Amino acid sequence: MKYRSALILPIALASGLLFTNCESKNEPIVRSSPKPLTAAESKAALKKWEATPDGVHFKNWEASPAGKKVQAGAVKINRFIRSNATMEGVITSLSLPVGSRLGFGVMVNINGEEYILSMGSVSKSEIEQLKSLRVNDKIVIKSRGVSKAPKYAFAIVSGDYLERDNKVIYKRIPNKGGC
Structure with a gap:
């Protein structure tokens, strides 16, 4: 009898701990979303970044x-991107510059500019x-941004939609539950 009670007590304690742990997981988690920065805060953050070595390097490069x-080149296609219009392009290279870390991509000529x-990251079926x-394929592109x-x-044009010969080759899946 002593041995049974000695075995039952730890089992009862362990199951009680597990049960309380499961209950706490079912409670809704309330996360506070960060407040968007005001225009003044945004401007101050940009000024602070521009004073860093990376910011100085970027500003020097931008002026070069x-x-x-x-x-x-970015300004040239911004009107297409803002209006979510399609752009026609011609593939000039199937590889990106050496050292690129942009995921899958190609070089393309749009309106005479490279x-x-x-x-970005693509699935196996999209890769195929x-x-x-x-090279020299004519494609139709939609983009959400240029950087x-x-x-x-x-x-760098972020591809959202890519079409060749009226067939969709790639279509970016929007983030779930986000913008």
Whole structure:
């Protein structure tokens, strides 16, 4: 009898702890979302970043001829991006510049200007379709944004939608529960 009670007591305690642990997991978790910065806070944060070594390097690059060329390319296609319009392009290279860390992408010529077209991370089925692209293929692109970085001599177009010969090759899946 002593041995039974000695065995039952730890089992009862362990199951009680597990039960209370399960109950706490079912309670809703309330997370506070960060408040968006005001215009003044945003401007102050930008000024603070511009004073850092990375910020100084970026500002110097932006003022250089290479930075101005990249900025001009970004401005050239901004109206298409803001209006969510399609852009026609021609693939010029199937590989990105050496050292790129942009996920899957190709080099593309849009309106006489070279761009990096980056799709980011893609699934295996999308990779197969994207690998069917060839140099000089004419494609239709939709994008949500264009960015620039001192590491690259070209503006970076974020690909949302890619079509060749009226067939969709890639379509970005929007983030779940987000913007």
